[in-house]
Amino acid sequence: xxxxxxxxxxxxxxxxxxxxxxxxxxxQTDRKLILAEAVRPPSNSGEIEExxxxxxxxxLEEEAEEETVQVADPLKPWNRAMFHFxxxxxxxxxxxxxxxxxxxxxxxxxxxxxNFFNNxxxxxxxANSLLQGKWGGAWAEFSRFFINSTxxxxxxxxxxxxxxxxxxxxxxxxxxxxxxxxxxxxxYIVWPFLGLSTLRDTVGWVGDGFLRPTFYIRPTEAALxxxxxxxxxxxxxxxxxYEDFKEAAIEPYEAFRDAYLRHRxxxxxx
Amino acid sequence: MDTxxxxxxxxxxxxxxxxxxxxxxxxxxxxxxxxxxxxxxxxRDPLYRDEAKKKLQRxxxxxxxxxxxDFLEISKRSLARNWLVFTPKERKEFTEVFGxxxxxxxxxxxxxxxxxEKVVYVGQEMVSDSxxxxxxxxxxxxxxxxxxxxxxxxxxxxxxxDVNIEGVSLVxxxxxxxxxxxxxxxxxxxxxxxRNKNQP
Numbered sequence: 001x002x003x004x005x006x007x008x009x010x011x012x013x014x015x016x017x018x019x020x021x022x023x024x025x026x027x028q029t030d031r032k033l034i035l036a037e038a039v040r041p042p043s044n045s046g047e048i049e050e051x052x053x054x055x056x057x058x059x060l061e062e063e064a065e066e067e068t069v070q071v072a073d074p075l076k077p078w079n080r081a082m083f084h085f086x087x088x089x090x091x092x093x094x095x096x097x098x099x100x101x102x103x104x105x106x107x108x109x110x111x112x113x114x115n116f117f118n119n120x121x122x123x124x125x126x127a128n129s130l131l132q133g134k135w136g137g138a139w140a141e142f143s144r145f146f147i148n149s150t151x152x153x154x155x156x157x158x159x160x161x162x163x164x165x166x167x168x169x170x171x172x173x174x175x176x177x178x179x180x181x182x183x184x185x186x187x188y189i190v191w192p193f194l195g196l197s198t199l200r201d202t203v204g205w206v207g208d209g210f211l212r213p214t215f216y217i218r219p220t221e222a223a224l225x226x227x228x229x230x231x232x233x234x235x236x237x238x239x240x241x242y243e244d245f246k247e248a249a250i251e252p253y254e255a256f257r258d259a260y261l262r263h264r265x266x267x268x269x270x
Numbered sequence: 271m272d273t274x275x276x277x278x279x280x281x282x283x284x285x286x287x288x289x290x291x292x293x294x295x296x297x298x299x300x301x302x303x304x305x306x307x308x309x310x311x312x313x314r315d316p317l318y319r320d321e322a323k324k325k326l327q328r329x330x331x332x333x334x335x336x337x338x339x340d341f342l343e344i345s346k347r348s349l350a351r352n353w354l355v356f357t358p359k360e361r362k363e364f365t366e367v368f369g370x371x372x373x374x375x376x377x378x379x380x381x382x383x384x385x386x387e388k389v390v391y392v393g394q395e396m397v398s399d400s401x402x403x404x405x406x407x408x409x410x411x412x413x414x415x416x417x418x419x420x421x422x423x424x425x426x427x428x429x430x431x432d433v434n435i436e437g438v439s440l441v442x443x444x445x446x447x448x449x450x451x452x453x454x455x456x457x458x459x460x461x462x463x464x465r466n467k468n469q470p
Contacts, residue, residue, distance in 0.1 A: 051342055052358040052365070060350055240383075248375045250463060251447040258446040259438045266437025 071185045071198060071261050082190040083253050089193065090242060094235060102236040112156040113233045119148050119155025123211045128172035132180050137170030144169065171267070175204030179268035188257060196260040298402040298421045298428040299394040305338050306389050306406075313384045328377050335377075340422055340429035341369035347431065348444040356457045364457070367464045374468055385410065392416075402428065 073079065102110070122145035129138035144160040144167055152159050160167060178200050179185075186199025197205065209215050214230075217223040249255035309331055312318070318327035345365040346353050356364060392405035400423040408415045420432035432441040451460050 048358045048362050052361040055354060057346075057351065057353065059347060244379055249447060250444070250460075250467075251450045254446045254450045255443055258443045262437045262439065262442070 071188045073188045075187060075189060079188060079190040080253055082192050085192055086195060095239065098232050098235045098239060101232050110233055110236050115158045116155045117230050119145060120213055124208045125170055125172050127211060128174055128177045129170050131177045132172060134170060140167040141170050143167055173204055174207040175201035176268050178204055196256060299391055299404050301428040302404050302419055303391060305334055308334050313380060324381060331377050332373055338430055340431045341365050343422055343431040344441060347441045349448055350445050352448060352452050360457045360461065363461050367461055370468050371464045
Protein backbone atom coordinates (compact mmCIF):
# COMPACT_ATOMS: atom_id res chain seq x y z
CA UNK A 1 0.00 0.00 0.00
CA UNK A 2 2.79 2.37 0.91
CA UNK A 3 4.44 1.65 -2.39
CA UNK A 4 1.28 2.58 -4.23
CA UNK A 5 1.13 5.95 -2.48
CA UNK A 6 4.78 6.53 -3.24
CA UNK A 7 4.42 5.87 -6.92
CA UNK A 8 1.40 8.18 -7.18
CA UNK A 9 3.39 10.96 -5.56
CA UNK A 10 6.22 10.43 -7.94
CA UNK A 11 3.96 10.68 -10.94
CA UNK A 12 2.63 13.98 -9.72
CA UNK A 13 6.09 15.37 -9.54
CA UNK A 14 6.25 17.90 -12.33
CA UNK A 15 9.33 19.23 -14.03
CA UNK A 16 8.69 22.66 -12.67
CA UNK A 17 10.46 25.79 -13.67
CA UNK A 18 8.77 28.62 -11.85
CA UNK A 19 9.20 29.25 -8.19
CA UNK A 20 5.60 28.63 -7.16
CA UNK A 21 5.47 25.37 -9.02
CA UNK A 22 8.66 24.31 -7.36
CA UNK A 23 7.28 25.18 -3.95
CA UNK A 24 4.24 23.06 -4.62
CA UNK A 25 6.43 20.24 -5.66
CA UNK A 26 8.26 20.46 -2.38
CA UNK A 27 5.05 20.05 -0.52
CA GLN A 28 4.46 16.84 -2.38
CA THR A 29 8.02 15.72 -2.08
CA ASP A 30 7.86 16.39 1.63
CA ARG A 31 5.14 13.87 2.01
CA LYS A 32 7.04 11.53 -0.17
CA LEU A 33 10.05 12.00 2.04
CA ILE A 34 8.13 11.23 5.18
CA LEU A 35 6.72 8.11 3.60
CA ALA A 36 10.10 7.13 2.27
CA GLU A 37 11.63 7.49 5.73
CA ALA A 38 8.91 5.25 7.09
CA VAL A 39 9.78 2.35 4.80
CA ARG A 40 13.52 2.90 4.75
CA PRO A 41 15.64 0.71 7.02
CA PRO A 42 17.26 2.65 9.89
CA SER A 43 20.47 2.79 7.78
CA ASN A 44 23.53 4.36 9.31
CA SER A 45 21.70 7.28 10.87
CA GLY A 46 23.80 6.79 14.00
CA GLU A 47 26.81 8.31 12.25
CA ILE A 48 25.01 11.43 11.13
CA GLU A 49 25.14 14.42 13.41
CA GLU A 50 21.94 15.83 14.79
CA UNK A 51 22.38 19.02 12.73
CA UNK A 52 21.52 17.21 9.56
CA UNK A 53 18.13 16.18 10.91
CA UNK A 54 17.22 19.76 11.67
CA UNK A 55 14.35 20.90 9.48
CA UNK A 56 14.10 24.41 10.86
CA UNK A 57 13.86 26.83 7.93
CA UNK A 58 12.93 29.98 9.82
CA UNK A 59 15.65 31.93 8.08
CA LEU A 60 13.69 31.70 4.86
CA GLU A 61 11.15 34.16 6.15
CA GLU A 62 13.66 36.88 6.85
CA GLU A 63 15.00 36.38 3.35
CA ALA A 64 11.63 36.23 1.61
CA GLU A 65 11.88 39.92 0.91
CA GLU A 66 15.13 39.50 -0.98
CA GLU A 67 13.51 37.07 -3.38
CA THR A 68 11.63 39.95 -4.96
CA VAL A 69 14.62 40.62 -7.18
CA GLN A 70 13.36 37.80 -9.39
CA VAL A 71 12.55 39.20 -12.79
CA ALA A 72 10.19 37.56 -15.27
CA ASP A 73 11.94 35.49 -17.90
CA PRO A 74 9.27 34.69 -20.48
CA LEU A 75 11.84 34.86 -23.26
CA LYS A 76 13.81 32.04 -21.69
CA PRO A 77 14.13 29.88 -24.82
CA TRP A 78 15.48 32.85 -26.80
CA ASN A 79 17.62 33.99 -23.88
CA ARG A 80 19.15 30.58 -23.36
CA ALA A 81 19.92 30.32 -27.07
CA MET A 82 21.55 33.76 -27.04
CA PHE A 83 23.45 32.97 -23.85
CA HIS A 84 24.79 29.90 -25.58
CA PHE A 85 25.55 31.90 -28.72
CA UNK A 86 27.46 34.56 -26.77
CA UNK A 87 29.37 31.86 -24.94
CA UNK A 88 30.50 30.30 -28.22
CA UNK A 89 31.20 33.72 -29.68
CA UNK A 90 33.41 34.49 -26.71
CA UNK A 91 35.44 31.30 -26.90
CA UNK A 92 35.66 31.02 -30.68
CA UNK A 93 36.06 34.66 -31.73
CA UNK A 94 36.38 37.32 -29.06
CA UNK A 95 38.85 35.51 -26.81
CA UNK A 96 41.34 34.41 -29.50
CA UNK A 97 41.21 37.83 -31.18
CA UNK A 98 41.71 39.57 -27.85
CA UNK A 99 44.59 37.30 -26.89
CA UNK A 100 46.35 38.16 -30.14
CA UNK A 101 45.68 41.84 -29.59
CA UNK A 102 46.93 41.70 -26.01
CA UNK A 103 50.08 39.92 -27.13
CA UNK A 104 50.90 42.59 -29.72
CA UNK A 105 49.80 45.81 -28.01
CA UNK A 106 51.56 46.89 -24.80
CA UNK A 107 49.46 47.41 -21.71
CA UNK A 108 50.13 51.17 -21.51
CA UNK A 109 48.59 51.72 -24.91
CA UNK A 110 45.60 49.55 -24.10
CA UNK A 111 45.03 51.51 -20.90
CA UNK A 112 45.17 54.73 -22.94
CA UNK A 113 42.58 53.41 -25.37
CA UNK A 114 40.36 52.32 -22.49
CA ASN A 115 40.65 55.77 -20.91
CA PHE A 116 39.86 57.42 -24.23
CA PHE A 117 36.59 55.52 -24.72
CA ASN A 118 35.72 55.91 -21.07
CA ASN A 119 36.19 59.66 -21.35
CA UNK A 120 33.98 59.79 -24.46
CA UNK A 121 31.16 58.27 -22.43
CA UNK A 122 31.35 61.05 -19.82
CA UNK A 123 28.30 62.90 -21.23
CA UNK A 124 26.17 59.84 -20.46
CA UNK A 125 27.32 59.82 -16.85
CA UNK A 126 26.90 63.57 -16.43
CA ALA A 127 23.39 63.53 -17.92
CA ASN A 128 22.23 60.60 -15.82
CA SER A 129 23.74 61.98 -12.63
CA LEU A 130 21.74 65.15 -13.30
CA LEU A 131 18.57 63.18 -14.10
CA GLN A 132 18.92 61.45 -10.72
CA GLY A 133 19.59 64.69 -8.88
CA LYS A 134 23.12 63.64 -7.99
CA TRP A 135 24.65 67.09 -8.31
CA GLY A 136 27.96 66.12 -6.71
CA GLY A 137 28.37 63.16 -9.03
CA ALA A 138 27.50 65.26 -12.07
CA TRP A 139 30.03 67.90 -11.08
CA ALA A 140 32.74 65.28 -10.47
CA GLU A 141 32.09 63.68 -13.86
CA PHE A 142 32.08 67.06 -15.61
CA SER A 143 35.34 68.09 -13.95
CA ARG A 144 36.95 64.76 -14.75
CA PHE A 145 35.86 65.11 -18.38
CA PHE A 146 37.29 68.62 -18.58
CA ILE A 147 40.62 67.74 -16.96
CA ASN A 148 41.12 64.45 -18.82
CA SER A 149 40.16 65.93 -22.21
CA THR A 150 42.72 68.73 -21.85
CA UNK A 151 45.58 67.80 -19.53
CA UNK A 152 44.90 64.14 -20.22
CA UNK A 153 45.24 64.68 -24.00
CA UNK A 154 41.80 63.76 -25.37
CA UNK A 155 41.20 61.42 -22.49
CA UNK A 156 44.11 59.08 -23.25
CA UNK A 157 45.45 59.65 -19.76
CA UNK A 158 43.45 59.90 -16.57
CA UNK A 159 45.18 62.63 -14.54
CA UNK A 160 41.91 63.44 -12.79
CA UNK A 161 42.02 60.15 -10.86
CA UNK A 162 45.56 60.63 -9.60
CA UNK A 163 45.37 64.36 -8.89
CA UNK A 164 41.85 64.47 -7.50
CA UNK A 165 41.10 61.06 -6.01
CA UNK A 166 38.15 62.51 -4.11
CA UNK A 167 36.34 63.08 -7.42
CA UNK A 168 35.09 59.56 -7.83
CA UNK A 169 33.69 58.49 -11.16
CA UNK A 170 29.95 58.25 -10.96
CA UNK A 171 28.93 55.26 -13.04
CA UNK A 172 25.39 56.21 -13.95
CA UNK A 173 23.39 55.18 -16.99
CA UNK A 174 19.84 55.63 -18.21
CA UNK A 175 18.80 52.15 -17.11
CA UNK A 176 19.69 53.12 -13.54
CA UNK A 177 17.97 56.48 -13.94
CA UNK A 178 14.75 54.77 -15.04
CA UNK A 179 15.11 52.34 -12.16
CA UNK A 180 15.50 55.19 -9.69
CA UNK A 181 12.20 56.59 -11.05
CA UNK A 182 10.55 53.36 -9.98
CA UNK A 183 10.38 51.70 -13.39
CA UNK A 184 10.67 47.92 -13.18
CA UNK A 185 13.01 45.76 -15.17
CA UNK A 186 10.18 44.38 -17.26
CA UNK A 187 11.60 41.16 -18.61
CA TYR A 188 15.07 39.71 -18.70
CA ILE A 189 16.70 39.76 -22.15
CA VAL A 190 19.97 38.37 -23.46
CA TRP A 191 21.12 40.10 -26.63
CA PRO A 192 23.53 38.56 -29.10
CA PHE A 193 26.97 40.22 -28.79
CA LEU A 194 25.76 42.83 -26.28
CA GLY A 195 25.04 40.41 -23.49
CA LEU A 196 22.77 40.46 -20.45
CA SER A 197 20.05 43.06 -20.10
CA THR A 198 16.42 43.68 -19.26
CA LEU A 199 13.73 45.57 -21.11
CA ARG A 200 14.37 48.66 -18.95
CA ASP A 201 18.14 48.50 -19.32
CA THR A 202 17.80 48.01 -23.07
CA VAL A 203 15.65 51.14 -23.37
CA GLY A 204 18.27 52.92 -21.27
CA TRP A 205 21.09 51.62 -23.40
CA VAL A 206 19.43 52.84 -26.60
CA GLY A 207 18.69 56.22 -25.01
CA ASP A 208 22.27 56.61 -23.79
CA GLY A 209 23.39 55.80 -27.32
CA PHE A 210 22.36 59.25 -28.51
CA LEU A 211 24.97 60.74 -26.18
CA ARG A 212 27.68 58.44 -27.51
CA PRO A 213 29.78 60.29 -30.13
CA THR A 214 30.42 57.07 -32.03
CA PHE A 215 26.67 56.88 -32.70
CA TYR A 216 27.00 59.76 -35.16
CA ILE A 217 29.83 58.27 -37.17
CA ARG A 218 29.00 57.39 -40.76
CA PRO A 219 29.08 55.00 -42.50
CA THR A 220 27.53 52.61 -39.99
CA GLU A 221 30.22 50.03 -40.76
CA ALA A 222 32.84 52.40 -39.38
CA ALA A 223 30.82 52.91 -36.19
CA LEU A 224 30.47 49.14 -35.77
CA UNK A 225 34.17 48.62 -36.37
CA UNK A 226 35.01 51.17 -33.67
CA UNK A 227 32.55 49.52 -31.33
CA UNK A 228 34.13 46.12 -32.01
CA UNK A 229 37.59 47.50 -31.37
CA UNK A 230 36.44 49.07 -28.12
CA UNK A 231 35.06 45.69 -27.03
CA UNK A 232 38.29 43.86 -27.84
CA UNK A 233 40.34 46.47 -25.97
CA UNK A 234 38.08 46.33 -22.93
CA UNK A 235 38.09 42.52 -22.96
CA UNK A 236 41.90 42.49 -22.98
CA UNK A 237 41.79 43.52 -19.31
CA UNK A 238 39.46 40.80 -18.18
CA UNK A 239 40.27 37.59 -19.99
CA UNK A 240 39.62 34.84 -17.52
CA UNK A 241 36.85 36.54 -15.56
CA TYR A 242 34.07 35.06 -17.63
CA GLU A 243 35.69 31.64 -17.54
CA ASP A 244 36.08 31.79 -13.76
CA PHE A 245 32.53 32.79 -13.04
CA LYS A 246 31.24 30.14 -15.41
CA GLU A 247 33.51 27.55 -13.81
CA ALA A 248 32.11 28.38 -10.37
CA ALA A 249 28.56 27.81 -11.60
CA ILE A 250 26.46 24.67 -11.61
CA GLU A 251 23.80 26.31 -13.79
CA PRO A 252 25.63 29.08 -15.68
CA TYR A 253 22.50 30.63 -17.22
CA GLU A 254 20.84 31.09 -13.83
CA ALA A 255 24.09 32.16 -12.17
CA PHE A 256 24.69 34.97 -14.65
CA ARG A 257 21.08 36.08 -14.66
CA ASP A 258 20.97 36.30 -10.87
CA ALA A 259 24.31 38.12 -10.68
CA TYR A 260 23.29 40.61 -13.36
CA LEU A 261 19.92 41.42 -11.81
CA ARG A 262 21.22 41.76 -8.26
CA HIS A 263 24.17 43.85 -9.29
CA ARG A 264 21.94 46.20 -11.28
CA UNK A 265 19.54 46.43 -8.37
CA UNK A 266 22.39 47.51 -6.12
CA UNK A 267 23.50 50.14 -8.62
CA UNK A 268 19.97 51.53 -8.87
CA UNK A 269 19.68 51.76 -5.09
CA UNK A 270 22.94 53.66 -4.73
CA MET B 271 26.87 45.67 -20.67
CA ASP B 272 29.03 42.91 -19.33
CA THR B 273 31.33 45.09 -17.32
CA UNK B 274 29.78 43.83 -14.11
CA UNK B 275 31.61 40.53 -14.37
CA UNK B 276 34.97 41.79 -13.38
CA UNK B 277 34.31 43.23 -9.98
CA UNK B 278 32.01 40.37 -9.13
CA UNK B 279 34.55 37.76 -9.95
CA UNK B 280 37.51 39.50 -8.48
CA UNK B 281 35.55 39.94 -5.33
CA UNK B 282 34.34 36.36 -5.21
CA UNK B 283 37.98 35.48 -5.36
CA UNK B 284 38.79 37.83 -2.54
CA UNK B 285 36.06 36.31 -0.45
CA UNK B 286 38.46 33.63 0.47
CA UNK B 287 41.07 36.02 1.63
CA UNK B 288 38.53 36.84 4.21
CA UNK B 289 38.80 33.86 6.47
CA UNK B 290 40.63 31.91 9.24
CA UNK B 291 41.29 30.72 12.97
CA UNK B 292 40.49 30.67 16.69
CA UNK B 293 37.40 31.96 18.38
CA UNK B 294 36.21 33.30 21.71
CA UNK B 295 33.99 36.11 22.92
CA UNK B 296 35.37 38.41 20.26
CA UNK B 297 33.65 40.91 18.02
CA UNK B 298 32.63 39.62 14.58
CA UNK B 299 34.92 42.11 12.85
CA UNK B 300 37.94 40.88 14.80
CA UNK B 301 37.11 37.30 14.03
CA UNK B 302 37.04 38.15 10.36
CA UNK B 303 40.17 40.26 10.35
CA UNK B 304 42.42 37.67 11.89
CA UNK B 305 41.92 34.99 9.22
CA UNK B 306 42.01 37.52 6.39
CA UNK B 307 45.38 38.77 7.53
CA UNK B 308 46.56 35.22 7.94
CA UNK B 309 45.58 34.19 4.39
CA UNK B 310 47.20 37.28 2.91
CA UNK B 311 50.33 36.42 4.82
CA UNK B 312 50.35 32.90 3.36
CA UNK B 313 49.75 34.26 -0.14
CA ARG B 314 52.67 36.67 0.20
CA ASP B 315 55.02 34.15 1.77
CA PRO B 316 57.98 33.60 -0.63
CA LEU B 317 58.24 30.08 0.75
CA TYR B 318 55.41 29.04 -1.60
CA ARG B 319 56.61 30.82 -4.72
CA ASP B 320 57.90 27.55 -6.14
CA GLU B 321 55.29 25.73 -8.26
CA ALA B 322 55.96 22.53 -6.34
CA LYS B 323 54.92 24.23 -3.11
CA LYS B 324 51.53 25.40 -4.41
CA LYS B 325 49.78 22.32 -3.12
CA LEU B 326 51.15 22.87 0.36
CA GLN B 327 50.13 26.53 0.22
CA ARG B 328 46.68 25.47 -0.83
CA UNK B 329 46.33 23.15 2.15
CA UNK B 330 47.54 25.87 4.51
CA UNK B 331 44.96 28.32 3.19
CA UNK B 332 42.22 25.73 3.37
CA UNK B 333 43.12 24.99 7.01
CA UNK B 334 42.79 28.66 7.86
CA UNK B 335 39.57 29.13 5.94
CA UNK B 336 37.49 26.08 6.73
CA UNK B 337 36.96 26.74 10.41
CA UNK B 338 35.63 30.22 9.73
CA UNK B 339 32.84 29.27 7.41
CA ASP B 340 29.66 27.69 8.62
CA PHE B 341 29.25 25.30 5.69
CA LEU B 342 26.17 23.71 7.20
CA GLU B 343 24.45 27.09 7.30
CA ILE B 344 25.68 27.96 3.81
CA SER B 345 24.33 24.64 2.50
CA LYS B 346 20.96 25.03 4.20
CA ARG B 347 20.50 28.54 2.93
CA SER B 348 21.66 27.69 -0.57
CA LEU B 349 19.22 24.80 -0.77
CA ALA B 350 16.47 26.68 1.09
CA ARG B 351 13.22 24.70 0.81
CA ASN B 352 15.03 22.01 -1.11
CA TRP B 353 16.77 21.13 2.17
CA LEU B 354 13.57 19.33 3.17
CA VAL B 355 13.76 17.09 0.12
CA PHE B 356 17.22 15.86 1.11
CA THR B 357 17.54 12.96 3.55
CA PRO B 358 19.83 13.57 6.55
CA LYS B 359 22.49 11.46 4.85
CA GLU B 360 22.21 13.49 1.64
CA ARG B 361 22.36 16.72 3.64
CA LYS B 362 25.60 15.64 5.24
CA GLU B 363 27.09 14.59 1.90
CA PHE B 364 25.96 17.78 0.24
CA THR B 365 27.43 19.95 2.99
CA GLU B 366 30.81 18.24 2.65
CA VAL B 367 30.91 18.24 -1.10
CA PHE B 368 29.64 21.82 -1.49
CA GLY B 369 32.18 23.07 1.06
CA UNK B 370 34.98 21.36 -0.83
CA UNK B 371 33.64 22.70 -4.11
CA UNK B 372 33.66 26.30 -2.88
CA UNK B 373 37.11 25.82 -1.41
CA UNK B 374 38.57 24.31 -4.57
CA UNK B 375 37.21 26.97 -6.87
CA UNK B 376 38.24 29.94 -4.84
CA UNK B 377 41.62 28.89 -3.56
CA UNK B 378 42.47 28.23 -7.20
CA UNK B 379 41.69 31.82 -7.99
CA UNK B 380 43.37 33.24 -4.92
CA UNK B 381 46.58 31.48 -5.85
CA UNK B 382 46.27 32.47 -9.49
CA UNK B 383 45.23 36.07 -9.17
CA UNK B 384 46.40 37.52 -5.90
CA UNK B 385 47.84 40.98 -6.62
CA UNK B 386 48.71 42.41 -3.26
CA GLU B 387 45.19 43.57 -2.55
CA LYS B 388 44.52 45.41 0.64
CA VAL B 389 41.46 44.84 2.75
CA VAL B 390 39.93 47.80 4.54
CA TYR B 391 37.53 47.06 7.39
CA VAL B 392 34.70 49.51 7.07
CA GLY B 393 32.75 48.41 10.13
CA GLN B 394 30.23 45.99 11.58
CA GLU B 395 26.48 46.14 12.04
CA MET B 396 24.82 43.94 14.62
CA VAL B 397 21.68 42.55 13.02
CA SER B 398 20.72 40.71 16.21
CA ASP B 399 22.50 39.10 19.17
CA SER B 400 23.68 36.25 17.02
CA UNK B 401 23.92 37.91 13.62
CA UNK B 402 26.19 40.56 12.22
CA UNK B 403 27.18 42.14 8.94
CA UNK B 404 30.85 43.01 8.55
CA UNK B 405 31.62 45.47 5.77
CA UNK B 406 34.96 45.51 4.02
CA UNK B 407 36.43 46.98 0.87
CA UNK B 408 39.02 45.21 -1.21
CA UNK B 409 41.44 47.72 -2.71
CA UNK B 410 42.98 46.84 -6.02
CA UNK B 411 45.21 48.92 -8.23
CA UNK B 412 42.34 49.80 -10.52
CA UNK B 413 39.24 49.23 -8.42
CA UNK B 414 37.66 49.21 -4.99
CA UNK B 415 35.28 46.38 -4.39
CA UNK B 416 32.80 46.49 -1.51
CA UNK B 417 32.42 43.13 0.13
CA UNK B 418 30.10 42.31 3.01
CA UNK B 419 30.23 39.23 5.20
CA UNK B 420 27.14 37.89 6.93
CA UNK B 421 28.16 36.26 10.19
CA UNK B 422 26.37 34.02 12.60
CA UNK B 423 27.37 33.28 16.17
CA UNK B 424 27.54 29.65 17.23
CA UNK B 425 29.28 27.89 20.11
CA UNK B 426 32.72 28.33 18.54
CA UNK B 427 32.30 32.01 17.80
CA UNK B 428 31.37 34.02 14.72
CA UNK B 429 31.16 32.14 11.45
CA UNK B 430 30.60 33.36 7.90
CA UNK B 431 27.37 32.16 6.30
CA ASP B 432 27.17 34.44 3.27
CA VAL B 433 29.30 36.85 1.31
CA ASN B 434 27.85 39.73 -0.65
CA ILE B 435 29.88 41.37 -3.38
CA GLU B 436 28.43 44.45 -5.02
CA GLY B 437 24.94 43.24 -4.35
CA VAL B 438 25.51 39.66 -5.47
CA SER B 439 25.12 37.20 -2.64
CA LEU B 440 26.98 33.91 -2.84
CA VAL B 441 24.17 32.00 -1.14
CA UNK B 442 21.39 33.54 -3.20
CA UNK B 443 23.28 32.99 -6.43
CA UNK B 444 23.69 29.30 -5.69
CA UNK B 445 20.11 29.07 -4.46
CA UNK B 446 18.86 30.19 -7.86
CA UNK B 447 21.08 27.61 -9.49
CA UNK B 448 20.17 24.71 -7.19
CA UNK B 449 16.49 25.50 -7.64
CA UNK B 450 17.00 25.07 -11.34
CA UNK B 451 19.00 21.85 -11.01
CA UNK B 452 16.59 20.28 -8.54
CA UNK B 453 13.61 21.05 -10.73
CA UNK B 454 14.88 18.39 -13.11
CA UNK B 455 17.30 16.27 -11.10
CA UNK B 456 17.38 14.41 -7.79
CA UNK B 457 19.44 15.47 -4.74
CA UNK B 458 21.77 12.52 -5.39
CA UNK B 459 22.40 13.77 -8.92
CA UNK B 460 23.21 17.27 -7.69
CA UNK B 461 25.66 15.88 -5.14
CA UNK B 462 27.22 13.79 -7.88
CA UNK B 463 27.58 16.83 -10.14
CA UNK B 464 29.38 18.78 -7.43
CA ARG B 465 31.60 15.81 -6.71
CA ASN B 466 32.53 15.53 -10.39
CA LYS B 467 33.41 19.21 -10.47
CA ASN B 468 35.71 18.64 -7.52
CA GLN B 469 37.60 15.87 -9.26
CA PRO B 470 38.36 16.97 -12.80
